[in-house]
Amino acid sequence: MEMLRGLLSGSRTPEFKTAVAKQILKATSSSSSSSSSRTTELLHSIVPALVQTIRAPDATNSGSNLSLLHLCTASLVNLSAGDPRTKEILLEGGIHNACVALLKCKEQTITLSVVLLLLNLTKLAAHRQQFLAAGGLYPIVDLLMHNYASDLAERRPLLSGLMGVVGQLANDETAHAEMILFAIKQLCRGRWQLQHRVSVHLVKSLAAALFEFDNVEFVAAALSLLQTLTNYKPNCFDMKAAGIQEALLSVLRRTKLDTLYHRVANLQERINAQTKYDYFSV
Incomplete structure (x- = not known):
């Protein structure tokens, strides 16, 4: 041998x-x-x-x-x-x-x-x-x-x-949740009707989870799913109402990772852009 x-x-x-x-x-x-x-x-x-x-x-x-x-x-x-x-x-x-x-x-x-x-x-x-x-x-x-x-x-x-x-x-419970979030994100890509259904059922739960979870992989998966859901504009208003912005600030206070920081910043920018009223539009 x-x-x-x-x-x-x-x-x-x-x-x-x-x-x-x-x-x-x-x-x-x-x-x-x-x-x-x-x-x-x-x-x-x-x-x-x-x-x-x-x-x-x-x-x-x-x-x-x-x-x-x-x-x-x-x-x-x-x-x-x-x-x-x-x-x-x-x-x-x-x-x-x-x-x-x-x-x-x-x-x-x-x-x-x-x-x-x-x-x-x-x-x-x-x-x-x-x-x-x-x-x-x-x-x-x-x-x-x-x-x-x-x-x-x-x-x-x-x-x-x-x-x-x-x-x-x-x-592993955390890995289980992370895999579910990733699979949901993949299924939602390019399908606004499914994005809306997922938002209705998950946004409040994700907001609460972001306040509590410290697992980096889970937080990254949740942020990635939320970013996909922002492609359907009404979801962004639901996110604001559910307290997502406060949850994102909580994540920023707890993390020192650049990757999470940039994901949070991009998500905040997207939500603000999608919920900004254009008073000059016809």
Whole structure:
């Protein structure tokens, strides 16, 4: 296995790396029945090499790398199944950032392997938080938006895996709320009737939540949804009546993050512009 690690790390051509990765996948498929020393060898020699291959800056830039990425990810799925040591090594190597990058490439075999890997890596609350901090929620929701209506048989394993990941992420109450807000925002884009319905039911609750919540991800998701709802002008009057402006001032007093500050400022400007009466209009 040490020889395979050296070949994978030292090879220059995607074709040779792919051939090595096939042998690694074959070895990891039978690793569960191997001895303890064999498993330790796999962890400390091959896992970092696989992560390094996936995280290479040009990993997703070439179509010739797709098979290699799939094989490496599938090997990590085998190694991380039920093994906490492998998961810690993966997390230390920045695997969540690599997973987010791979999800964005939209290649079906790679996407399925990454989703299966995330099923193994989002079982603990701390691991879920690391995945969310890496921006993992957005590509997961994007994949759901593009695949939920598909009736193709080959998409069903992907949908099943995605729902499993979403279910595990939703075990955290704040993450659950953040995902719901993001999904609602995506559904509202370009649909003023739905924006109005959502505003009627949610604006007062969001105003109250912005006074109370200190979770940065939740506040950012709430501000993003409110920004989308301002595209329908009557919603802005509802926001003023619900006390959104006071809630935004409360957020500004509590935060020191430039990203939140700019989002609040943009939202305030939008509400003021939409509720400003033009006395010279006909």
